[in-house]
Amino acid sequence: MPHGGEDQVAALYWEAFGRKLAPALGPPEKGRAFIAAHLHHDRGVVALAGDRVTGVAGYRLGGRALTGGGVRDVLSAYGLFRGLPRLAALALFERAPAPDELVMDGIAVDATHRGQGVGSLLLAEIVAVAVHHGCRRVRLDVIDTNPRARALYERHGFTAHRTERTPYLRGLMGFGAVTTMRRPVTTADATDERKAR
Numbered sequence: 001m002p003h004g005g006e007d008q009v010a011a012l013y014w015e016a017f018g019r020k021l022a023p024a025l026g027p028p029e030k031g032r033a034f035i036a037a038h039l040h041h042d043r044g045v046v047a048l049a050g051d052r053v054t055g056v057a058g059y060r061l062g063g064r065a066l067t068g069g070g071v072r073d074v075l076s077a078y079g080l081f082r083g084l085p086r087l088a089a090l091a092l093f094e095r096a097p098a099p100d101e102l103v104m105d106g107i108a109v110d111a112t113h114r115g116q117g118v119g120s121l122l123l124a125e126i127v128a129v130a131v132h133h134g135c136r137r138v139r140l141d142v143i144d145t146n147p148r149a150r151a152l153y154e155r156h157g158f159t160a161h162r163t164e165r166t167p168y169l170r171g172l173m174g175f176g177a178v179t180t181m182r183r184p185v186t187t188a189d190a191t192d193e194r195k196a197r
């Protein structure tokens, strides 16, 4: 992810995941600013139209994810009383990768650019990153209220691995189940990645 697009990436993330992130990082202006200030540029791929970021996909690898900000950052941005419940909400989104696994933890395409293949390009790039790092699998989570994203992942070779019911999150975040999907990294992916380089 190039430097300079932090605010745009944060805006895309908030537009796509604001409902989920608000209990942890809201209100929106503050949440977007927190995300923009703590991005790890080496853990995301973006689609660009000129200087404009039209899509982003973040991933977690080696204990590091696109969206950063540790305990100290949350507490210094939100204060102790407000910060502690936020840390509890953020802990819900922790997704530790297994060894040799890359976890994609957020893909978002600008609403005016959807349906044009940008999401597919970002997914292909995520697989290329997994190949580059010698991973043997890509994993992601999709919520039950997002069948369009799930269909996209299935078209790209991901299959459902397990579904966790989360009725306690329906009121707070709007979804009642999370499905983990996985896709093996194949020799064909490795060949594609070599050709692209």
Ligand SMILES: CC(C)(COP(=O)(O)OP(=O)(O)OC[C@H]1O[C@@H](n2cnc3c(N)ncnc32)[C@H](O)[C@@H]1OP(=O)(O)O)[C@@H](O)C(=O)NCCC(=O)NCCS
Pocket (backbone or CB within 6 Å): 016, 106, 107, 108, 109, 110, 113, 114, 115, 116, 117, 118, 119, 120, 121, 141, 142, 143, 146, 148, 149, 151, 152
């Ligand atoms: C999910 C998301 C990232 C997909 O991005 P996208 O750029 O629209 O993805 P694509 O264009 O590659 O594919 C999606 C659709 O466009 C179609 N499409 C692909 N290439 C196309 C092209 N060149 N022209 C027209 N349509 C195309 C696909 O068939 C697919 O159709 P469908 O979903 O209507 O059945 C995007 O919808 C998004 O940001 N959603 C909000 C955030 C979100 O839900 N993220 C996922 C969380 S798990």
